[in-house]
Amino acid sequence: MKRGVRLSDLFAEAARNLSGQGVRSLLALLGVVIGSAAIVALLNLGHMAQEETLKRFRQTGVDMLQLQAQPAGPALLGLDLEQLELAGAAEPGVLQITPLATTRTLVRFGASHVEAMVAATPPAMAKVAGLHVVRGRLLGDIDDCGSAVLVGEQLANQLSTPGQAMAPGALIMVGGYGFTVVGVLGPTPMEALSPVDYNQAVVMPLACSRRVMAGPDATAALVRLRLDADPEKVGQSLVARLTRPGLGVQARDARAMIRAMKTQAAVHSRLLTAIGGISLLVGGIGVMNVMLMTVMERRREIGLRSAMGATPMDIRLMFLIEGMVLSLGGGLLGALLGLAATAVVAKASGWEFVVALWILPLGPGMAAVVGLIFGLYPAIAASRIQPIEALRAD
Numbered sequence: 001m002k003r004g005v006r007l008s009d010l011f012a013e014a015a016r017n018l019s020g021q022g023v024r025s026l027l028a029l030l031g032v033v034i035g036s037a038a039i040v041a042l043l044n045l046g047h048m049a050q051e052e053t054l055k056r057f058r059q060t061g062v063d064m065l066q067l068q069a070q071p072a073g074p075a076l077l078g079l080d081l082e083q084l085e086l087a088g089a090a091e092p093g094v095l096q097i098t099p100l101a102t103t104r105t106l107v108r109f110g111a112s113h114v115e116a117m118v119a120a121t122p123p124a125m126a127k128v129a130g131l132h133v134v135r136g137r138l139l140g141d142i143d144d145c146g147s148a149v150l151v152g153e154q155l156a157n158q159l160s161t162p163g164q165a166m167a168p169g170a171l172i173m174v175g176g177y178g179f180t181v182v183g184v185l186g187p188t189p190m191e192a193l194s195p196v197d198y199n200q201a202v203v204m205p206l207a208c209s210r211r212v213m214a215g216p217d218a219t220a221a222l223v224r225l226r227l228d229a230d231p232e233k234v235g236q237s238l239v240a241r242l243t244r245p246g247l248g249v250q251a252r253d254a255r256a257m258i259r260a261m262k263t264q265a266a267v268h269s270r271l272l273t274a275i276g277g278i279s280l281l282v283g284g285i286g287v288m289n290v291m292l293m294t295v296m297e298r299r300r301e302i303g304l305r306s307a308m309g310a311t312p313m314d315i316r317l318m319f320l321i322e323g324m325v326l327s328l329g330g331g332l333l334g335a336l337l338g339l340a341a342t343a344v345v346a347k348a349s350g351w352e353f354v355v356a357l358w359i360l361p362l363g364p365g366m367a368a369v370v371g372l373i374f375g376l377y378p379a380i381a382a383s384r385i386q387p388i389e390a391l392r393a394d
Contacts (some may be wrong), residue, residue: 028283028290029330032370035280036334036363041341042272047356048346050265054258055189062254065223065235066193070248077247078217087241093229094238098128099218101209102195107202108173109159109166116155117201118174120209128222129194131203136168136183145208149179154199156184174202175212193254195220231255277366283330284370291323291378295385302385312383319382323375324368331367335360 069078081099088097101120106113125131126138131150139150149172151159156166166172170181179202188198210216225234235251242249295302302315339355346353 028286028326029333031283031286032280032327032330032367033283033334033337035276035283035370036331036367037338037341038279038334039273039276039366040335040338040359040363042276042338043269043359043362044338044342044356045345046265046268046272047359048342048351048354050261051354052351053192053261062258063225063227063229063231064193064254065225065231065238066195066252066254067221067223067238067242068195068250068252069217069219070250071246072248073246076214077244078215078219079221079242079249080217083242084218084221087238088223090241091234091237093226093234094223095226096124096128096224097221098122098124098224099206099221100125100196101206101213101215101217101219103213103219105175105212106173107155107159109170110161110164112159112161114155114158117196118209118212119196119198119201119203120206120213121203122206125203125222128224129188129191129196129198131188131198132186133183134186136181138183139203139205143182143205145205147177147179148182148205149174150183150185150203151181152185152197152199152201152203153187155201158200172202174204177211179204192257193222193252273362276363280366280370283367284327284374287323287326287371288374288378290326291319291375292381294322295319295378295382298382299385302382306385315383315385316379319379320372320375323378324371327367327371327375328364331364334367335363338363 067079071077078101079099084097084099088094099122103118104115105118107116107118121139123139123141123143131138133150134153136150139148151166151172159172160166166181166184168182168184172179172181185198185203190197190199204212206218223234223238225231231253235253239249239251305315305318342355343353345351
């Protein structure tokens with residue numbers, strides 16, 4: 001090997017040597033590919049899961065609290081509507097309080113029936129929860145104490161039969177009482193702070209829901225805060241104001257939930273990286289095994305290069321580059337395979353396929369480091385071969 005050989009020539013020669021080894025190089029490459037794919041796929045899946053979770057806050061926003069009634073006795077007590085209004089007016093950090101009551105009961109339409117969630121809400125909930133209709137109209141003030149209801153699209157499809165599709169004007173029975181459908185809701189993302197899946201629910205006015213609900217009070221409330229308000233302090237204040245004998249109140253803070261999710265996601269990322277690192281470690285052992293066998297088979301070539309003036313550093317560099325080319329190639333293929341795997345999982349789960357750019361170089365980068373570490377010993381072993389002994393060997 002001549003001194004001053006360009007690095008690009010060394011990489012090209014390393015690629016030719018590895019391709020000449022055929023199946024042996026492919027088997028070593030496979031281990032690195034699996035390790036790199038595991039790192040990229042696991043971390044990107046964690047990133048997509050976090051993004052899907054954060055989507056649940058995009059409609060209501062992060063300046064929200066959820067108040068949940070927790071009866072402490074046999075009486076089904078809830079959040080008193082008058083007390084809710086007074087508490088909101090007395091708390092300067094509160095912009096709006098939207099109460100709601102929920103229950104589960106039998107819903108009938110024609111010959112079909114199913115047990116479904118019923119949510120009683122004021123008209124303002126449509127804006128808070130991002131409700132919209134694909135047919136008909138939303139509930140308004142005119143329906144305050146009427147028999148009008150909205151039906152989620154999935155529930156409407158479930159109750160519909162051939163020749164009798166649910167549409168505005170249809171009569172349905174909710175808990176034994178008749179209601180008129182005025183609108184069919186469009187697809188509504190499930191919000192983290194909302195206790196209702198509106199896609200599979202019946203929505204009715206809160207004012208006259210006592211025929212269906214277990215009690216006259218709200219079971220929960222969504223509270224919109226001022227941007228400069230302290231969610232924890234406001235939550236504690238509202239809980240203190242609304243708690244009464246036989247009723248406990250729990251406050252959930254959107255910002256605290258997001259912080260907890262990000263902390264948990266960071267823990268999962270470290271764990272998933274460790275799992276992928278173990279897989280890559282196994283691939284690195286395969287790379288070292290292939291390189292050691294290559295050194296033994298190329299003793300005469302090593303001796304000849306040394307006799308022609310190649311230094312031990314030149315020999316070490318030659319085999320280190322071969323190990324790195326093998327590992328880096330496996331890392332790049334593994335990254336592509338990992339992205340393909342996450343795309344398949346995203347499609348099967350109904351998630352949006354997104355890629356965290358910081359993950360892309362992580363798999364190939366770790367693979368290159370593994371190749372460097374596990375190729376070091378074979379490279380040192382090759383550089384210690386004596387030229388005379390190597391040339392005598394047959």
